[in-house]
Amino acid sequence: MGNKECEYVDRSVKDNGCGCEDADNSGNGCDYNEYPDTSLLDNPDKPEFMASPNFIEEFERYAYSLGIKSIGYTLMAPELMIKDKFIQYTNAIVLTREMDEKIIETSPGAGAKRLNDLFYKKFGEITYKISDYLRQNGFATEVAHPFEGVVNYSLLAQHANLGYIGKSNLLITPELGPRLKISAIFVSITNLPVKEDNEYSWIPDYCDKCSKCIRSCPENAFIERTCSGGKETEFIQRLCIGCSQGCTYCIKGCPFDQKGYDTIKNRFDKMNARLKEKKETKMMLTG
């Protein structure tokens, strides 16, 4: 990273939420839509800070009933912010929702953008509804709309141990691969059941041998360089038409989307076992 040739450009602003800084209406990046706050309830005057395990269970059941696919919990950290914004409650509930098949199947253009925008609208409304449920039960909340570029959603979800960020810079989860979007609710609950370990940290090792997302990109928004014996990928946000035209080729091209998480994990484990066996045999033969 020190030398010029290997210089790593921050690609952290592309994620499964919008998380896009580029609002320049240049045709690439995201031209911002208005997604209003659809909360029906105000925050309680004296919010609660502790939630019982029973409440968390009920809360999760409610969120799943609205179409949320996975839920994680984490503490906010400065590196997760994209914009300088004050967040009152640093306890984060992270939500994922599966992208509609239609968005994936529609070629980039006005139609795909419309479907993508509608998805954000619907997911935003669901997130406000879940936030209302928390408010109704005495907790204070602040919603991070899935389209809102305040937080790096993929990184936030990785911190919440919902999955891991792949070379496409998208979060990959066991439930949905990269076919998802993310929203969050900052909440007054201080005893959220935060999971400590991330069991998906092997994903970048698989990505090192894949690069299909890079080859799938029609805009050449990724540059891959060999650097100090390894590969580094640079993402050029302004070239990406994910928001402006609803492009999803890097999702569709990903083996986690095509084959599913379990198949890829099995394949990866078998490959590593074979490599280990080879190495051990070689060591035995060479004494």
Ligand code: SF4
């Ligand atoms: S494939 Fe589409 S969405 Fe993915 S990086 Fe390239 S332009 Fe962006």
Ligand code: SF4
């Ligand atoms: S397409 Fe391959 S390299 Fe890209 S995120 Fe998916 S597994 Fe990783």
